[in-house]
Amino acid sequence: MLFPTMIFGIFFLIVYAAAWTLDRENRRRKQFLVAASWVFYAWWDWRFVGLLAVSATLNWWIGRAIGSLLARGEGARRKRLWLVALGVTINLIILGFFKYYGFFTDQLQTILHVVGWARDLPLLQVILPIGVSFFTFQGISYIVDVHRGKVAAAPALLDVMLLMSFFPHLVAGPIVRASDLLPQFEKPARLTREMATHGLLLIVWGLFKKTVIASQLATGLVDPVFFDPASHTAPDLLLAAYGYAVQIYCDFSAYSDMAIGLAALLGYQFPRNFDQPYRASSLQDFWRRWHISLSSWLRDYLYIPLGGSRGGVVRTCINVMITMLLGGLWHGAAWTFVAWGALHGAGLCIERLWRLKPGRRHLPTWVGVLITFHVVCLAWILFRSETFGGALSYLEGFSRWGSGPEVATPLAVVLIGLGLLLHALPPRAVEETSAWIRRLPSPVAGMAVGLAFLLVEALRDPGVAPFIYYQF
Amino acid sequence: MTEEPTTASPFGLLEGVEAPNLPVNTLDHGFEPEAEPENDIEASRARAWTTRTILGATLLLAVLNAHALQSWATTLPPEWGGQAIRNLAEAWYSATSSLGLDRPRAAIHAAYEAKKTLAWGDLAGATPKH
Secondary structure, eight states: OOTTSHHHHHHHHHHHHHHHHTTTOHHHHHHHHHHHHHHHHHHHHTHHHHHHHHHHHHHHHHHHHHHHHHHTOGGGHHHHHHHHHHHHHHHHHHHHHHHHHHHHHHHHHHHHHHTTOOOOOOOOOOOOOTTHHHHHHHHHHHHHHHHHTSSOOOSSHHHHHHHHHOHHHHTTOOOOOHHHHHHHHHSOOOOOHHHHHHHHHHHHHHHIIIIIIIHHHIIIIIHHHHHOGGGSOHHHHHHHHHHHHHHHHHHHHHHHHHHHHHHHHTTOOOOOOOSOGGGOSSHHHHHHHSSHHHHHHHIIIIITTTTTTTTHHHHHHHHHHHHHHHHHHHHOSSHHHHHHHHHHHHHHHHHHHHHHSTTOOOOOHHHHHHHHHHHHHHHHHHHHOSSHHHHHHHHHGGGOOSSOOSSOOHHHHHHHHHHHHGGGSOTTHHHHHHHHHTTSOHHHHHHHHHHHHHHHHHHSOSSOOOOGGGGO | OOOOSSSSOTTOSSTTOOGGGOOGGGSOOSSOOOOOOSSHHHHHHHHHHHHHHHHHHHHHHHHHOHHHHHHHHHTSOSTTTHHHHHHHHHHHHHHHHHTTTTHHHHHHHHHHHHHHTOOGGGTTTTOOOO
């Protein structure tokens, strides 16, 4: 069930009405939301609802055990650490089996072949459960946060079940921390006009970015050019690279916007996941603005436990590289994703070394933005290409400047420009607009929101492609 | 031990803070934390306002965008009442379009589709290439 579809619209209207009918019975409301989230998930494949439920149950049980040891004081620290290790391992096994089984058996087979031990390893066609990367990371963060004392272990399984299953963030994030969401589940949900208008605007805004900009750039420019880069001119390749940068931003940030908006209409607040990433004047800045819930997750649960920047420059760079390589692998079981992570990691290390250089010149911000954007675009070529050969073929094509664009239409260029211009809007434009709409009488506000939806409906193509981050 | 200031973490939202003590709740929620409704009456007013707004938007779309409902209904399997929904959606679309209520969406859609087929060579005359 994709957000920008009629069936989801009907589903959400039913959930909204029922959830607020149960407003005074928080426990029953949460039970209903878990059931609704399972229906949402089962729409894709009902068999994996069990996986979701088992995963949540295990995380709740381990969290509760850690919580009770925490109450005993430092004496039980060793046992707690064992439980944390158990919880993290279980989550990683779930992620590893479903997402990386095929990848790792392929690599092992290749290695065995090279050393002359060719073996037929058991082949399994493992279906990737949608959203597995997100809910396993959420499970890990819950267990670690309970251990660190940042969040109390949830006494009721229901809360952890809802934390991990809640349909707005279930399949493509944002990775909402337990410390952000569990306290909200404990008390009855409350809706304010500000939350409502902000939520509605984010949903329309997300719908526009996904169905008008991202989908049309994908079908009209990016997909055909990336499918066969060798047969395209340099201008098409350049525009498709920019196009993909805009597409992936408009696609993924649209999902996050809609998730935040849907949750807000049900009375819950999710953290912001994007903050105009192509305004970044360095890669460090980019990672503060792009997929914030993942970058802060990697920082808190991987980079800092590795030692962060506490061991000198070399150690810091090693930690950055490990973090970014694994961050790349998280996106998909392919070496191109690892290389994408490596490129970002190397860039972050270079930036760090540059900052340590005595007497370095400060670049003007606009130069930093331009360089960062192009480094990010270069990395997106690796990210989007299915093989290294494809990426190399794409880069080689930049020498073919003989003719103008053949695939990229004027409209595609306008859409790219529009996607980039979104970054020139005031950073809190949606919030400011929603503050204005909340003062309107409800019939006028309803008409304004309805007309905005209608405009998007008129501009969009029929049908909708799945969000890019569904595959992760 | 503490993190180095400013450039310590390449992913830093909250630089210079040890992870175990990170104040996660300071993460940006996208809008200023608003005071919760002071009482149930205020909360139910806000909820009623939201419900009326959603209802208004839904009705407006049902009237001016019946085309979407009809397109969706054609994709339904005939079982489970699919045929009945299809007939209803078809009848609703016919009724709204006979009143010309589908024209605003159709006009914007047609104008946008024309822009889609525009090629670089057409830009001087601004006429679409067929």
